[in-house]
Amino acid sequence: EPEVTQTPSHQVTQMGQEVILRCVPISNHLYFYWYRQILGQKVEFLVSFYNNEISEKSEIFDDQFSVERPDGSNFTLKIRSTKLEDSAMYFCASREVLNTEAFFGQGTRLTVV
């Protein structure tokens, strides 16, 4: 069964460093998303991506965040200068078209020290 794949599963980084979280969405899907979940809290929307551009972003998704689909299969989230409060689980998701089921990757647990 096709699945969304995220790497790495866990990343520890120093405050102020740049990190790139990687995702391979399901191949025929057109809509891509990043969400995050701070420990013990609910899952929050960060950004949606469609037709090679950002279609919506939340207030959390400020200038230190960026997304890319560099090669038609990968979908990345970059955090330029990490802060302690960026520590969270980051989920990538994709869906084929609107009004269909969204599928989530297994998550990347980011720890900023």
Next chain:
Amino acid sequence: GIQVEQSPPDLILQEGANSTLRCNFSDSVNNLQWFHQNPWGQLINLFYIPSGTKQNGRLSATTVATERYSLLYISSSQTTDSGVYFCAVFGSSNTGKLIFGQGTTLQVKP
């Protein structure tokens, strides 16, 4: 934006018991999904159910879109059912972003 409320926030069951989890949402929705977050943090798709009733083994779900709620039923619970159950919806957004509820934390004791 749409508000999603789940109840109860916490639930403790003995193995073999049945339970009902509720998700209320504040506006019309085009998509509703139930997820189980396992102890490793993975979000496991349970149901895509914008309306109607679906069943999958011991789990079933019903969404009454006109009354803005969905229910997740777990029958004959097992310890492996423990974890957090999230309901997530999207409404009029043309991007398909999901709005999650706060979740119900279920603990099933042997």
